[in-house]
Amino acid sequence: MEQRRITMSDIVVGKPLPWDVYDSNNKLLLRKGHVVQREQQVETLIVRGLFVTAKRDGAASAQGAAATARHTERPSALRLINLATKRLERLLFNLHSESELHPKIVEVIAAIKFAVDTNPDVALACILMNQDAGSYPVRHSVDCAIVSLIVARAMNKPAHEVQDIMAAALLMNVGMLRHHEELHHREAPLSDEEHGVIRSHPEESVSLLRGAGVVDENVLSYVLLHHENEDGSGYPFGKGSADIPENAKIIAMADRYCARVSSRLYRKSMLPNAALRDILLTEKKNIQPMLAACFIRELGTYPTGTFVRLVNGEVGVVTGRGSSTTTPIVHALVGPRGAPLSFPIRRETHKELHAIREVLHESQAGVRVSMQQLWGAEASL
Structure with missing residues (x-):
């Protein structure tokens, strides 16, 4: 028998549990095959720190796992990201x-990684097409963690560094969390106090x-230095390029990009x-x-999730x-004469007729579309 704690990436809403679920006292709570119906139930299970127990018995178990995998749909990357955002919001505001904040942040990181591994296009599109999910400061941190993860992996960063980068991206703004939402929608000039x-x-x-028990010096360093600039014009210390860890620079650029593509009350978001x-x-x-x-x-x-005219x-x-x-790759939603298409049509933009002519705001596109229409079950709510 093998026992471990449940994480957000373990449970798929609407799918049977592949194992029995116990509490920390080894009391059976949910049997294998039980279907979790709502995200709130998932959050409850995680908050209570429940455990799963799986029996391992050689080849038969392996064959059963393979059969289960063949008949189980891939989870929704969008749902995983929304669940991670809700979980992070609860942690940061409390x-x-x-x-033991750090192991709980590790769970959020695991869910985001699982979402990106499930469908990186859906994960990136969430930054542009899922802006109503959660409060701005928390959603912004999750967006930055997604971008940082993808860039860090492309740079062949070791797994432990990727973990630290994502943790810092999720935690970097906790010091102004309760001001962030207000400042995000602020139209008037900022005061000296702000x-x-x-x-x-x-x-x-x-x-x-530190007060919440985070002791990883790399994570704390990236949080501390994510607003420093190459030329020494950043804050809080005015450090120059050589004194800023590259991993903090990754977070800083993700922060800049994600902030620009987020809408404000007083202005539209910048086109990606x-x-x-x-x-x-x-x-x-x-x-x-x-x-x-x-x-x-x-x-x-043209980042994934961008509206375009061909x-x-x-x-x-x-x-x-x-x-x-x-x-x-673009999926067309509106025909050349302005009529909505019956279903999205895949277009290869390297072809002359389907090349991108201009980038549009969603409000200019003349059509509303759900992410599920474009990416299927991996973008279902």
Whole structure:
């Protein structure tokens, strides 16, 4: 018999449990085959720290597992990300009453990794198409963790460094968490006090995290330095390039990109391609060129989830990587004459007729679409 604690990536809503579930006193709570019907039930199981027990008996067990895998649908990356966001929100807003924060953050990281491994296109599209999920500061941290994970893996970072990068991305703004939502929607100029909150939040975040039992010095260092710049113009210490860990730079650039593509009450979000261009042009002294190139290579000139108009007049959404960073896969939603199509049609944008002509805001696209319509069950709610 093997016992381990349940994590968010273990349970799929609507699917039978593949094992019995016990509490920490080894009392049976749910039998194998029970179907969890709601995300709230999943959250309850995780919060209570329940355990699963699986029997291992050689080849028969392996064959049974293989049969189960063949008949089990892949989980929804969108649902996993939303669940991770809810879990993180509860942890961060109750930081003072949380004990053993680090292992709980590891669970959130595991769920995000599982979502990205399930469908990286859905995970990236969530940054643009799932902006109503959760409060802005928490959703922003999850978005940054997704981008940081993809970039760190592309840079062949060791697994333990990827883990630390994601932890820091999720925790980096805890020092201004309760101000972040208000500042996100602020139309008037910031006061001196509000500027002070912003500039001091890396140090405040580290102080709060130490108080919550986070002792990993790498994680704390990345949190502390994620607003430093290459040219020494950042804060809180004005450190230059050589004194900023590369992993903190990854988080910093993810932070810049995700902030630009998020909408505000007083302005539309920046178009994704414009956000990348803005970072490269207006902040070129603040970022490492090699890192910027990696971001463009992994996100593409037209990141997944971007609404576009094609040369033939069709309107669609970027749904995946194509043959180059400038020729992604698009699924058309609106025909050349402005009529919605009966179902999304895949277009290869390296072909002249289906090349991308312009990038659109969702409000300009003239059609509403769910992520599930584009990616199927792996983007179901």
